[in-house]
Amino acid sequence: MTDSLKTLVAGLLVALMLFMSGSLLAETDPAEDSKAVAERVQDLKKKVIRLNRDLFILEEDLLFPASTQFAVFLSVDAGKFLQLDAVKLKVNGDIVASHLYTERQATALERGGMQRLYIGNLKTGTHEVTAFVEGIGPNNRAYKQAATLAFEKGTDTAALEIRIEDRSSDYQPMVSIVEWE
Secondary structure, eight states, X not given: OOHHHHHHHHHHHHHHHHHHHHHHHHOOOTXXXXXXXXXXXXXXXXXXXXXXXXXXXXXXXXXXXTTTEEEEEEEEEOSSSOEEEEEEXXXXXXXXXXXXXXXXXXXHHHTTOEEEEEEEEOOXXXXXXXXXXXXXXXXXXXXXXXXXXXXXXXXXXXXXXXXXXXXXXXXXXXXXXXXXX
C-alpha cells in the first residue's frame, strides 16, 4: 500500500472514531442506556470491518492489476513416495519464491490443501517457470526434481499449479507444472 493511501486510510479511521466518540459524548440524555451505546459501538465495528475489506480489495487491485497478475499454486497428491521438504520457484531465471515445509504443513498439503506459493506481476509475452522440489524419496534417500514450463501470458490473469504426485508405475514422485484456464 502506498504511503499516501496509508495516510488517507489512517486519517479516515481517526475521523470516524472522533466523530463517533464525539456523538456518543454529546448525548447526555438520561433515557439513553448502555444498550444503545453498545449497539452504536457494534455498528461502528461493522463499518470499520467493511472499510478494511474495501481497502484490502483496492490494495490488491492496485498492486496486482488483472492484466499483469500472475499466481503459482502448489498441490501435493503424494505421501507414499515423497516427504516434502522444500520448494523453490524461478520465473524467467530469477528465484521469486522458496519455502521450507514443517511436518504439519506437508501433512496439510498431502491431505488435499493447496498453497499459494507466489503472486506477482508479469507482462504479456512468453515466460519460463521452473520449480525445484526437494524431500525424502523412496528408501529414505534424498530426492530432488525440477519441472519447467514455458507459457504465453496474455492480458488476463495467469495461474499455474505445481503438482507433486505419486507415480506407482516406477514408485517415484512426479513433479509437473500445469496452466489453469
